[in-house]
Amino acid sequence: MRSAEDDLTARARIRDAATMLIARQGFASTTVRAVATAAGVSPALVLHHFGSKAGLRQACDDAVWDEFHAVITSTADDVSAGELLRQFSIRTNHSPAAIYVTRALLDGGEFAHRVFDGMVADVEGYMANAVRSGIVRPARDEHTRALMLTSYSLGSMLLGRYIVGEDVDPIEIPDRLIDLFTDEGLDVYTDGLFTDSRIRDALRTATAAEKAKGPAARSAANATQSTNHPKGMS
Template identity: 45%
Template sequence: MRPAEDLTARARIRDAALALFAEHDAAGTSMRKVAERAGVSLALVQYHFGNKAGLRQACDAYVVEFIRATLAGAVDEDRLGDPEFMESSRRAGAPVFRYLGRALADGSDATAALFDELVAITEHHQRARAGDHADPRGEAAVFVAMRLGIYVLQDHLTRALGVDAAGPAGLARIAAAQLAIISPEYVGEETAAKARKGLGKPPRPSGR
């Protein structure tokens, strides 16, 4: 799932920033803390990203590209029903979704652009599929807002579920719950069937 570029020091710095921004937000994270987490010098962080704003932009760009690539793999490459691909996506996506929840709550140009792109993709798939959609744009916008809202509320979900909502097990459990809640007629029977297959055997709730 991760490109060759992610073997570099630049990627380690970005990943450290991704984690720290998710934990403390950008205002509560210094460049020096990022350097310490990545195990590099402050000078190297400044060389690659310039300042904190440049580092934030790199994190935003990575999150947007990760989601685009995951959607392309699941939909365009028809791998939604591939359990190995979906499990790999959940594992790689854990730090991404922790960061995304914070970024959506804080607000940024990148998350606004991502929301608009996801709405456009969702609306396109609705219009391409036969069915009664009185307001495709409205349905797509609300659907995306509901999906992304999970990441904004992930701390509350973690408490309610008793498992890290942004971790692989939590994401799998959330996906299983979404499949049980969302009407197959809305997403399409074939898509719903592939999603169930790709999910594999979801984790069993532990007494909750």
């Protein structure tokens, strides 16, 4: 006779097996039978615990989000260099969840929006603490900075197979990206990209001048440009 503890262990094993399979091959290609085989249980037991393939996916979604949220918030109160290095040292543990999120973002839907919005909020909170601690400079717009950082991070994940190669196991992509981009990324974030503020200042001046023209003037300028450059001509 199975105990309640056995059922909980089997449920977690099934969920983790499903998360790994979905990360590797996508939800549409992951069958209940394949999950059962990977977890070492029967398809009937999968359905006993989760009711359906959709129910299994919901459980995976919830577990993956909990993991992602915990990774960010675990450092919220400790933004020291030592804690950041500790997070890098355990990064492999989070690779299946990271690829799972990438698959979800490609598929779209409620979970994708939940993850993206949640990550932006978590990053914004983390950066606020980092600013208070003195490790990060304040931003002109903290929310926009969090939105940008989240987009950059997820963007590299979405392009991961193009960056590291088609033949790489998807589960290995997060670690490959970290190994490839960490040093250069730290240089950019620490030292900056431009040698001075000329480009930023010129762009802001031009943007302010454009906004000052008003919508009507901008529309007239665009119409003139279209007339001077007919479609199909360079």
